[in-house]
Structure formats: structure tokens, C-alpha cells
Amino acid sequence: MFKNLRIVLVLLFACGLVYPLAVNGAANLLMPEKANGSLIEESGKVRGSELIGQAFNEPKYFSGRVSSIKYDGAGSGSNNYAASNEELAKRTKDDINAFLVANPGVKKEDIPADLLTNSGSGLDPHISPLAALIQVPRISKERGIQEEVLRKLIKEQTEGRQLGIFGEPRVNVLMLNRSLDEK
Structure with missing residues (x-):
């Protein structure tokens, strides 16, 4: 039970926080105009x-x-x-x-x-x-x-x-x- 909960929490942290922040950061670094909507x-x-x-x-x-x-x-x-x-x-x-x-x-x-x-x-x-x-x-x-x-x-x-x-x-x-x- 606790093992499953730990896996869920780790995946939630990795996929829900780390990955979006990394992708957003890379986009802003590599192509800031497009990452911000080409305004x-x-x-x-x-x-x-x-x-x-x-x-x-x-x-x-x-x-x-x-x-x-x-x-x-x-x-x-x-x-x-x-x-x-x-x-x-x-x-x-x-x-x-x-x-x-x-x-x-x-x-x-x-x-x-x-x-x-x-x-x-x-x-x-x-x-x-x-x-x-x-x-x-x-x-x-x-x-x-x-x-x-x-x-x-x-x-x-x-x-x-x-x-x-x-x-x-x-x-x-x-x-x-x-x-x-x-x-």
C-alpha cells in the first residue's frame, strides 16, 4: 500500500511539476517569442x-x-x-x-x-x-x-x-x- 502511494507521489511530482517546468524553461530559453504566444x-x-x-x-x-x-x-x-x-x-x-x-x-x-x-x-x-x-x-x-x-x-x-x-x-x-x- 505505501509502496503504491510512494510511486504515485513520485510520478505526480515528476510528471506534474518537474517535467512541465523543464519543458517551459527550455522553451523560454530556446525560443522565447514562441513560448510566450508570438505576441x-x-x-x-x-x-x-x-x-x-x-x-x-x-x-x-x-x-x-x-x-x-x-x-x-x-x-x-x-x-x-x-x-x-x-x-x-x-x-x-x-x-x-x-x-x-x-x-x-x-x-x-x-x-x-x-x-x-x-x-x-x-x-x-x-x-x-x-x-x-x-x-x-x-x-x-x-x-x-x-x-x-x-x-x-x-x-x-x-x-x-x-x-x-x-x-x-x-x-x-x-x-x-x-x-x-x-x-
Whole structure:
């Protein structure tokens, strides 16, 4: 009985205290920015994280993917609706209409799918380069910046495939909007 209790206490101490402290310490030592959430600070205030998307509702900013959880990092995930779900169909139709109103001249069939769909976590901070490019006319008009300047900015902010083969090229919306504010 006491032998079992000692084993439980030793494992509890090792796995519940020593291991987490060692991993946290190593992460903070080897990659402090990532260990602390890749936070973006401006003027001493946290503006966001490179790893978590956020809503940009002003027309002068590039918008990201939709998020059924409103980018709340405390509870990642999204509704697991089937393509036939009426609520998903209504939300998608509403998102299409809102996008078309905000971006006059864009045809419904030209809207990239990533602007109308959740990521698996509902927190994805990235959009495709095409999803950024389709918003250029609106932002150009709102900010009085030439479209060519905005296209160049998108190209500069486009991240390639990981290790050259994994994933698709993508643009971090927060980083793109920060660059836009610097113009």
C-alpha cells in the first residue's frame, strides 16, 4: 500500500511539476517569442498574436477568414456542420452578401473559399494571396493607396510553403494590416 502511494507521489511530482517546468524553461530559453504566444506589441500594448486570427471589421483593413468562435482562443474549434446544414447555408449566404456589399465589382463566383469558410480551429490567422488580392480595390479606395502598392505589399507579406513542400502560400492578416498601417 505505501509502496503504491510512494510511486504515485513520485510520478505526480515528476510528471506534474518537474517535467512541465523543464519543458517551459527550455522553451523560454530556446525560443522565447514562441513560448510566450508570438505576441505583437506596439507602444507597450499587445495588438495580437501571429498565431491567432482576429476580426478586422473596418473597411480600410484586409479581412481574414470567418470564425464561428469569434477568434476566442479559449475555446478553439468550429461548428461541424454538414454541407447540407441550413444554418451553414444561411451563414455562408450572409457572408457572401456582406462581402459583395463591402467589395463592389467582385462577382460572387470569384470570392475565394477561404474568405467564406472556417478553419478547423476557427483561429487561423492566414488567408490565401488570392483572398488578399481580391480586397485590394476596396482598400485602395478607402485609404487612397494605389492598387499596385497594395499588391506589392501582399507579395512581400506572402509566406511560402513550409520546408518548400508543405501547405500553400499564405498571408498573415495581422502582419499584412500592420504593414498597411505603416504606409
